Amino acid sequence: MSDRILLEAVIIGSGFGGAVACCRLAQKWPGQVMLLERGKRYPKGSFPRTPHSFASNFWSTVNNSEKHAKQRMDGLFDIRNYRRMDAVVSAGLGGGSLIYANVFLEPPDWVFSTNWPKPLSRDYLQTYYAVSKSVLGARPIPSAENDPRRQITRQQLFADFASADGRNSRLADICVFFGNDHHTPLGIGEQSKNRYGATQTSCTYCGECDVGCNVHAKNTLDLNYLYAAEHHHAAIIRTNCIAEKITPLDIHGQEDSTANGQHGYRVDYHDANSQPQSVFSRRVVVSAGTLGTNELLLRCRDEYGSLPRLSQRLGQRFSGNGDFVSIVVEGKRAADPNYGPVITQYIDYGLNDTPDNETAFILEDAAYPAFAAWYVEGLRPTMNPLHLLGKVWRLTRLFWRRLVQSLLNGKWSGSIVGYFNSLLHGDISFHSNILLFMGRDKGNGVLSLRNGQLYLNWPQTASRPLYEAMIACGKRFKDFVHSGTHIPQPTWAWPIRNNITVHPLGGCALAESASKGVVSSQEADRGQIFGYQGLYVADGSLLPGAVGANPSATIAALSEWIAEGITGIKPDDSLGVARHA
Structure with missing residues (x-):
C-alpha cells in the first residue's frame, strides 16, 4: 500500500535530531511533514515499573528459538551487543530523551578544532545551542534554600571529592521541569502547562529519569518540539513504523536508483501491524539514531542498491563518547542516590579545564530509582x-x-x-555511589553489515588510556569515601572487557567532501548527504568524534542548523507557538 501524495518532508526517527527537524519543517510546511517512529507513544504514567511489565520493556526484532523471545518486543530499551562494545538506546516517541539523564552540556572550543570540518565550531553553532537550550528548558537544579526537600545529599559529597582531588565541581544544566519561571520554581509535584501547551509536573525528585518519567517532569521531546509540531503545525506522526528503504524518484515519480533525489524519494516502511507501506516526499531527513541511521543507509547502499552514491566513508568514525560507569559500594559517607534527578553536577578532568586530548573526561553524579534500591538490598546477602x-x-x-x-x-x-x-x-x-564518566575516546570504530546484521568493529585498545584514567578516578573516590569496594562496569571484568555506551556517535560524519565523510558541513548544503539532493541526516551519527560532554546539546544544535538551511527560517524558542498556548 502506498500514499502517492508528495509530501514536503519525511522524518525518520524522533530523537534530538528528528524532533527538531519535524518541528521546524512543519512550521514551514504545515500538514505536509510526516514523522515515522519505530517505537510507541508513552503518555503520562505509562512507563513500566513492575517486574512483569518491565520484562517486556525491551526492543527486539529478532526471532529465536527461546519461547520467551519468539514475539517481537516493542519496548523502550534497545540493547545491542557487539564485540568490545555494547550499546543501550531508546525506542519510543521522543527517542533518547525518554531515558537520558537530562544534561545539556556544550563541549569546549578545542574539541571542534581536533576533527570537525569547517565552518563548524562552538562559536559558529552558539546561536543554535542557545535556542535548543531554551526550548528544552535546561537549567541547574533549584536551590534548597527555600525548600529543604530540594536538598540532595550526594551534591555536597561530590563537591567535597572534587576539591580533595584538585578539581572543580559544577552544577549541570538539566532539562527538567521546575515550572516555567527559572527564578521561582513551582512547588514539588505541582502541575502546570509548559509554554507549548503540554501539561507537566514539577520534578518530584524520584530518581526515575533513566527509566521513563511517569509524571512528565522531564522535558522530553514529546512535550516540546514534537508537541508543537503535532499540535500546532499539523505534523503527521506515525508510531510503531519501521523504515526499511529509501529510493530516489525520476522525473515521472518512478523509483530510480540512479537518480540524485531532485524529484523526491519513496520511503518504504512497515506499520504497527507489520504491513508494508510507502510514502513519497520531496525530501527525507534520516534521524533514526546512530545505529538506526547507519543500518538503514548501509542497507540502502549495500543490500538494496537504492542509494549507490553514498560515500565509502559510511559507517566510519564510530565513537562511544568515552562512556564508562563505576560503582562505589558502602562508603562511610551518606550519598542517598535514590533521590533527585539522575544527574545534578559534573567534575571536569581535562575537558574544559587544562584540556587533555588523550584522557579528557568528566565525572557526573547519578541517582537511580528507589524501587531498584529494594532489589539491590535483596542481592546483599x-x-x-x-x-x-x-x-x-x-x-x-x-x-x-x-x-x-x-x-x-x-x-x-x-x-x-x-x-x-x-x-x-x-x-x-x-x-553507595554511581559514577558516570564520559570522555574523548578515539572514535575509530567502524559500522558495517555482516550476515545481514549491523556489526561494529571497535578497536578498544587505542582508547584504553582514557578508560584506565577513569578507573583510577573511581578508585580515588572509593578511598575518599572509605569504601572497600570499587566496581568498574560489570562488562569490564576479564575476559569480557566490553565497553557500554548510551551515547553511540558517528558513522555519517560531517565533512567538507565525500572523500572525508558522508554528510556535508558546507553552508550551502547543511546536513545533506553527499551525492544526493534533499536527503539529509540529523542525529548523533553526524558527529565526527566524541565530544566528551553529554552529546544531546550538540545533536540538537546541529539539527537546528540543518533545519534552518532547509527552511530558510531563523529558529527561535517560540517554535511558532503563542506564549500562552
Missing part, C-alpha cells in the same frame, strides 16, 4: 554473606531484648517500631 549473618545476629539479639523488656513492662509498646528501624536502617544504596 549474595554479595556479602558475613554481613547477612551479622544482621541476623543483631536482629535476633534485639528481638529477645525487646521481648524481655516488654514482658517486664507488661506491654509491647514501641518494640515493633524499633525492630523495623533496625531491620531497614543502613541499606546498601544509601552509602
Whole structure:
C-alpha cells in the first residue's frame, strides 16, 4: 500500500535530531511533514515499573528459538551487543530523551578544532545551542534554600571529592521541569502547562529519569518540539513504523536508483501491524539514531542498491563518547542516590579545564530509582554473606531484648517500631555511589553489515588510556569515601572487557567532501548527504568524534542548523507557538 501524495518532508526517527527537524519543517510546511517512529507513544504514567511489565520493556526484532523471545518486543530499551562494545538506546516517541539523564552540556572550543570540518565550531553553532537550550528548558537544579526537600545529599559529597582531588565541581544544566519561571520554581509535584501547551509536573525528585518519567517532569521531546509540531503545525506522526528503504524518484515519480533525489524519494516502511507501506516526499531527513541511521543507509547502499552514491566513508568514525560507569559500594559517607534527578553536577578532568586530548573526561553524579534500591538490598546477602549473618545476629539479639523488656513492662509498646528501624536502617544504596564518566575516546570504530546484521568493529585498545584514567578516578573516590569496594562496569571484568555506551556517535560524519565523510558541513548544503539532493541526516551519527560532554546539546544544535538551511527560517524558542498556548 502506498500514499502517492508528495509530501514536503519525511522524518525518520524522533530523537534530538528528528524532533527538531519535524518541528521546524512543519512550521514551514504545515500538514505536509510526516514523522515515522519505530517505537510507541508513552503518555503520562505509562512507563513500566513492575517486574512483569518491565520484562517486556525491551526492543527486539529478532526471532529465536527461546519461547520467551519468539514475539517481537516493542519496548523502550534497545540493547545491542557487539564485540568490545555494547550499546543501550531508546525506542519510543521522543527517542533518547525518554531515558537520558537530562544534561545539556556544550563541549569546549578545542574539541571542534581536533576533527570537525569547517565552518563548524562552538562559536559558529552558539546561536543554535542557545535556542535548543531554551526550548528544552535546561537549567541547574533549584536551590534548597527555600525548600529543604530540594536538598540532595550526594551534591555536597561530590563537591567535597572534587576539591580533595584538585578539581572543580559544577552544577549541570538539566532539562527538567521546575515550572516555567527559572527564578521561582513551582512547588514539588505541582502541575502546570509548559509554554507549548503540554501539561507537566514539577520534578518530584524520584530518581526515575533513566527509566521513563511517569509524571512528565522531564522535558522530553514529546512535550516540546514534537508537541508543537503535532499540535500546532499539523505534523503527521506515525508510531510503531519501521523504515526499511529509501529510493530516489525520476522525473515521472518512478523509483530510480540512479537518480540524485531532485524529484523526491519513496520511503518504504512497515506499520504497527507489520504491513508494508510507502510514502513519497520531496525530501527525507534520516534521524533514526546512530545505529538506526547507519543500518538503514548501509542497507540502502549495500543490500538494496537504492542509494549507490553514498560515500565509502559510511559507517566510519564510530565513537562511544568515552562512556564508562563505576560503582562505589558502602562508603562511610551518606550519598542517598535514590533521590533527585539522575544527574545534578559534573567534575571536569581535562575537558574544559587544562584540556587533555588523550584522557579528557568528566565525572557526573547519578541517582537511580528507589524501587531498584529494594532489589539491590535483596542481592546483599549474595554479595556479602558475613554481613547477612551479622544482621541476623543483631536482629535476633534485639528481638529477645525487646521481648524481655516488654514482658517486664507488661506491654509491647514501641518494640515493633524499633525492630523495623533496625531491620531497614543502613541499606546498601544509601552509602553507595554511581559514577558516570564520559570522555574523548578515539572514535575509530567502524559500522558495517555482516550476515545481514549491523556489526561494529571497535578497536578498544587505542582508547584504553582514557578508560584506565577513569578507573583510577573511581578508585580515588572509593578511598575518599572509605569504601572497600570499587566496581568498574560489570562488562569490564576479564575476559569480557566490553565497553557500554548510551551515547553511540558517528558513522555519517560531517565533512567538507565525500572523500572525508558522508554528510556535508558546507553552508550551502547543511546536513545533506553527499551525492544526493534533499536527503539529509540529523542525529548523533553526524558527529565526527566524541565530544566528551553529554552529546544531546550538540545533536540538537546541529539539527537546528540543518533545519534552518532547509527552511530558510531563523529558529527561535517560540517554535511558532503563542506564549500562552
